[in-house]
Amino acid sequence: MATTSTTVPSAGPFAGSRSFLARLREGDEIARLITLLFAASVVLITLLIVYELWQGSVLPRHKFGFAFLRTSVWDPNFDNFGALPFIFGTVVTSAVALFIAVPLGIGAAIFLAELAPARLSDALEFFIDLLAAVPSVIYGLLGIFIVVPIMRDVIQPALKNTLGFIPLFKGPAFGIGFLTAGIVLAIMVIPYIISVSREILLSVPRDQREAALALGSTRWESTWKVVVPFARTGIMGSIFLALARALGETMAVTMVIGNTPAIAASLFSPGDSIASVIANQFTEATGDLYTQSLIELGLVLFLLTFILNGLARLLILVTSQRGSAHA
Amino acid sequence: MNARLRWRKFVSNFMLTMTGVCALVSVAVLFFILGYLVYHGGASINWDFFTKLPAPVGESGGGMANAILGSAKLLLLATLFGVPIGFFGAIYLAEFSGSKVAFVVRYAADLLNGVPSIVIGIFAYSVAVQPFKHFSTFAGGFALGVMMIPITLRSTEQFLLGVPRTLREGAMALGASKWKTIATVVVPAAYRGILTAVLLAFARVAGETAPLLFTALGNRFWSNGWNEPTASLPVMIYNYALSPFEDWHRQAWAAGLVLLGLILVINIVARAILARGISVPRA
Amino acid sequence: MKRIAGILLIAFGLAAVFVARAALSINGAGASFPEPIYSKWFDEYHKKDPNIQINYQAIGSGGGIKQITEGTVDFGASDGPMNDDQLKSFQDKHGFPVLHFPTVLGAAVPTYNIPGVTAELNFSPEALAGIFLGKVTKWNDPVLTGPNPGVNLPGNDIVVVHRSDGSGTTYIWTDYLSKVSDEWKNKVNKNTSVNWPTGLGGNKNEGVAGLVKQTPYAIGYVELIFAIQNKMPYGKVKNSSGEFIKADLSSVTAAAAGAAKDMPADFRVSITNAPGKTAYPISSFTWLLIPSKFSDASKRDAIKGFVKWMLADGQNETEALAYSKLPKEVVSMELKALDKVQ
Numbered sequence: 001m002a003t004t005s006t007t008v009p010s011a012g013p014f015a016g017s018r019s020f021l022a023r024l025r026e027g028d029e030i031a032r033l034i035t036l037l038f039a040a041s042v043v044l045i046t047l048l049i050v051y052e053l054w055q056g057s058v059l060p061r062h063k064f065g066f067a068f069l070r071t072s073v074w075d076p077n078f079d080n081f082g083a084l085p086f087i088f089g090t091v092v093t094s095a096v097a098l099f100i101a102v103p104l105g106i107g108a109a110i111f112l113a114e115l116a117p118a119r120l121s122d123a124l125e126f127f128i129d130l131l132a133a134v135p136s137v138i139y140g141l142l143g144i145f146i147v148v149p150i151m152r153d154v155i156q157p158a159l160k161n162t163l164g165f166i167p168l169f170k171g172p173a174f175g176i177g178f179l180t181a182g183i184v185l186a187i188m189v190i191p192y193i194i195s196v197s198r199e200i201l202l203s204v205p206r207d208q209r210e211a212a213l214a215l216g217s218t219r220w221e222s223t224w225k226v227v228v229p230f231a232r233t234g235i236m237g238s239i240f241l242a243l244a245r246a247l248g249e250t251m252a253v254t255m256v257i258g259n260t261p262a263i264a265a266s267l268f269s270p271g272d273s274i275a276s277v278i279a280n281q282f283t284e285a286t287g288d289l290y291t292q293s294l295i296e297l298g299l300v301l302f303l304l305t306f307i308l309n310g311l312a313r314l315l316i317l318v319t320s321q322r323g324s325a326h327a
Numbered sequence: 328m329n330a331r332l333r334w335r336k337f338v339s340n341f342m343l344t345m346t347g348v349c350a351l352v353s354v355a356v357l358f359f360i361l362g363y364l365v366y367h368g369g370a371s372i373n374w375d376f377f378t379k380l381p382a383p384v385g386e387s388g389g390g391m392a393n394a395i396l397g398s399a400k401l402l403l404l405a406t407l408f409g410v411p412i413g414f415f416g417a418i419y420l421a422e423f424s425g426s427k428v429a430f431v432v433r434y435a436a437d438l439l440n441g442v443p444s445i446v447i448g449i450f451a452y453s454v455a456v457q458p459f460k461h462f463s464t465f466a467g468g469f470a471l472g473v474m475m476i477p478i479t480l481r482s483t484e485q486f487l488l489g490v491p492r493t494l495r496e497g498a499m500a501l502g503a504s505k506w507k508t509i510a511t512v513v514v515p516a517a518y519r520g521i522l523t524a525v526l527l528a529f530a531r532v533a534g535e536t537a538p539l540l541f542t543a544l545g546n547r548f549w550s551n552g553w554n555e556p557t558a559s560l561p562v563m564i565y566n567y568a569l570s571p572f573e574d575w576h577r578q579a580w581a582a583g584l585v586l587l588g589l590i591l592v593i594n595i596v597a598r599a600i601l602a603r604g605i606s607v608p609r610a
Numbered sequence: 611m612k613r614i615a616g617i618l619l620i621a622f623g624l625a626a627v628f629v630a631r632a633a634l635s636i637n638g639a640g641a642s643f644p645e646p647i648y649s650k651w652f653d654e655y656h657k658k659d660p661n662i663q664i665n666y667q668a669i670g671s672g673g674g675i676k677q678i679t680e681g682t683v684d685f686g687a688s689d690g691p692m693n694d695d696q697l698k699s700f701q702d703k704h705g706f707p708v709l710h711f712p713t714v715l716g717a718a719v720p721t722y723n724i725p726g727v728t729a730e731l732n733f734s735p736e737a738l739a740g741i742f743l744g745k746v747t748k749w750n751d752p753v754l755t756g757p758n759p760g761v762n763l764p765g766n767d768i769v770v771v772h773r774s775d776g777s778g779t780t781y782i783w784t785d786y787l788s789k790v791s792d793e794w795k796n797k798v799n800k801n802t803s804v805n806w807p808t809g810l811g812g813n814k815n816e817g818v819a820g821l822v823k824q825t826p827y828a829i830g831y832v833e834l835i836f837a838i839q840n841k842m843p844y845g846k847v848k849n850s851s852g853e854f855i856k857a858d859l860s861s862v863t864a865a866a867a868g869a870a871k872d873m874p875a876d877f878r879v880s881i882t883n884a885p886g887k888t889a890y891p892i893s894s895f896t897w898l899l900i901p902s903k904f905s906d907a908s909k910r911d912a913i914k915g916f917v918k919w920m921l922a923d924g925q926n927e928t929e930a931l932a933y934s935k936l937p938k939e940v941v942s943m944e945l946k947a948l949d950k951v952q
Contacts, residue, residue, distance in 0.1 A: 571840045
């Protein structure tokens with residue numbers, strides 16, 4: 001048995017060639033084929049999803065083309081469908097969510113990575129991971145019964161009284177709408193930002209901090225001006241991950257967003273997101289064009305999350321390699 | 328100490344305290360959620376909730392017994408479908424594959440992981456409901472199983488790769504073939520991590536609602552066998568929460584508590600297993 | 611440890627199989643408008659015959675039409691009758707037609723939540739059309755204060771609530787508005803799902819009722835029983851004879867009186883804005899959508915058995931839930947039409 005250099009580290013001591021018959025006799029070839037089948041099925045399922053999304057949206061793609069993305073009308077009665085209100089809603093709620101979650105999340109990550117003693121950091125991280133495990137529908141439940149009344153009776157009027165001159169905060173306060181959905185989403189994505197950012201910050205080499213401190217900076221200055229910029233790309237990655245999660249959230253959003261395809265400047269306005277409208281209308285879309293327009297919305301969402309996830313992983317990878325390269 | 332230094336120190340202390348506040352707020356949210364669920368749902372959890380079927384619309388009383396069993400059946404199917412694919416696929420990646428194939432499979436798994444659950448619902452409807460002409464527990468289990476695959480796959484692969492070479496070499500030295508090594512040495516060595524991966528994947532899909540809307544639909548009665556639509560806890564919570572009936576709201580809280588309790592317990596157990604250490608110390 | 615897990619798994623598997631009684635399970639989906647009476651009926655029918663389980667999921671009339679056409683449910687339900695395109699779609703897909711069977715008469719009522727106002731408001735057709743078109747924006751608009759002289763309507767903005775899902779109740783409401791307002795007919799028209807000029811969306815009747823209940827100054831449209839069960843105020847509507855009528859058993863029955871005599875063979879008829887001094891103008895039949903051919907004889911017999919029961923004993927339960935009984939002429943027509951289901 002030739003055990004020369006193992007070019008594939010994971011293949012271990014069995015790397016190198018044995019004769020096919022030897023492998024077959026020992027049952028390894030069968031094992032390889034069986035597990036290959038399972039691995040291939042993963043790829044197959046993924047391809048099938050893309051295929052179903054593409055094929056399932058053929059009618060609106062041909063009828064509307066790219067105008068689908070620009071049109072703001074959603075009229076099942078007159079067979080005119082446009083994705084713009086839902087793309088708008090998805091983007092706006094995610095933007096609100098990030099606006100709230102990013103400062104909170106990075107702040108918490110800095111605390112956990114830089115300040116907290118290791119045991120406290122691990123304990124808090126444990127709870128934050130649990131927060132990430134709470135299902136969407138429960139956030140929706142809390143959203144409807146707790147967040148919406150608070151928004152309607154306390155927060156939205158307060159915002160109107162103080163900042164009501166900004167178009168963002170004009171209009172009647174229903175409690176449901178873009179702002180509420182954004183707040184609920186923010187709570188849902190904070191754990192992701194914290195977990196990933198904390199890991200990234202922890203991977204920043206010690207000498208960076210120590211150099212800054214040696215030069216006389218305060219703890220905060222060394223963190224904010226040296227460590228965080230070093231980890232900047234990775235933190236961006238965590239934000240993209242959180243964004244990708246927020247884009248695809250269905251249940252919590254659909255329960256508090258107002259379910260109206262509206263494009264409005266005010267955050268108090270009700271609206272709709274891609275995931276939410278699909279959840280509401282898919283089982284009832286009569287007529288092929290209607291159904292397939294919803295599937296095309298699903299395709300749009302899929303592409304958005306695909307691009308974001310790809311970017312996120314790239315950024316995180318770049319940062320961790322940088323970190324280990326400097327270590 | 329001059330003024331500027333005092334200022335910088337003040338800023339430093341202030342900002343660092345703020346980060347502590349951020350962390351506190353984030354963690355407090357969890358306890359807040361739990362507290363609310365216990366408060367609102369705790370009183371509604373009674374024997375009826377676990378044993379009775381839903382009452383007709385507008386009448387109070389009834390329970391979610393069928394939804395609890397339905398969720399259990401769905402999750403069982405999901406595990407039976409998703410875990411083997413993830414597990415054996417990971418074995419292929421860790422033990423048999425070349426780097427190119429491994430890259431493609433990992434990429435596909437990551438892609439699958441990022442697919443929003445509503446899109447999985449559309450997919451499952453096209454593949455498991457339409458051709459068969461009915462909504463079913465099977466279709467729901469399939470949808471959830473697809474979601475379990477990537478988590479199981481990636482985690483299992485990492486734990487398999489983490490098993491030290493010395494173990495494999497030891498087996499080889501004793502004359503074991505590759506598959507025997509995997510089955511009797513590598514997998515048992517990594518079993519804690521693999522179990523954790525499966526539990527975490529399970530907890531993740533236990534709360535999923537969106538894919539079930541188009542696949543398992545719902546059922547006011549017991550669902551017979553595996554080919555009928557079935558009620559499930561997350562979908563019941565969704566439907567009841569949106570209703571105007573106080574009694575249904577009450578039941579939604581109770582169901583939320585049960586569901587969240589289950590998920591948190593699984594998460595804690597999974598992490599406890601992992602914390603006891605990967606079973607084999609590194610060489 | 612592994613053995614315990616294994617035993618538990620087997621026990622669970624067996625339990626799941628055995629809990630599955632040998633009951634015949636029939637699946638239906640559709641309108642939320644009649645959900646209260648349907649869920650009561652199916653519950654009673656199951657008690658009467660424990661071997662038959664009729665699982666009805668209220669996903670909206672649009673859902674009922676779609677799923678029966680797709681063939682994923684055994685029967686559908688809708689308050690908006692299927693239009694010719696949808697009928698053709700079903701016929702093309704299955705090779706045989708789908709039949710409509712009216713079950714009860716119901717009413718869509720304007721329900722509202724105005725803090726400080728508990729009176730029953732009078733709504734003219736112009737007011738309702740104006741509100742839902744987004745042109746009448748405040749509660750103290752003249753078109754509203756005019757018919758309600760004794761009521762102190764505030765100057766707050768009206769929050770319009772409509773359905774976000776495909777709904778027969780929407781069909782009834784927009785059918786009525788299309789008849790009384792040309793602007794509505796041209797701009798929005800009638801369907802189970804329309805492009806609403808304004809308002810918030812709620813899912814199913816329950817969702818709209820919930821939203822209106824929780825949102826001050828809101829107005830929405832729901833089936834009568836939802837307003838009653840939730841103790842929400844609902845207004846009177848002016849009918850084609852100029853009378854302000856409140857929706858109840860007699861006014862809805864009066865609306866169907868004319869239709870009863872001229873019922874078309876396929877039972878698809880609209881009774882909104884019906885003539886008659888005491889008729890409530892936003893009334894409607896609601897239908898079960900039953901395919902004319904079944905491949906499974908036991909399912910066919912179970913459904914036919916249910917419909918027969920529904921047309922007899924079932925009709926006695928409707929009034930307790932504020933749905934009006936079917937006129938006698940319609941019942942006898944339906945019993946004859948049942949023979950068409952093979």
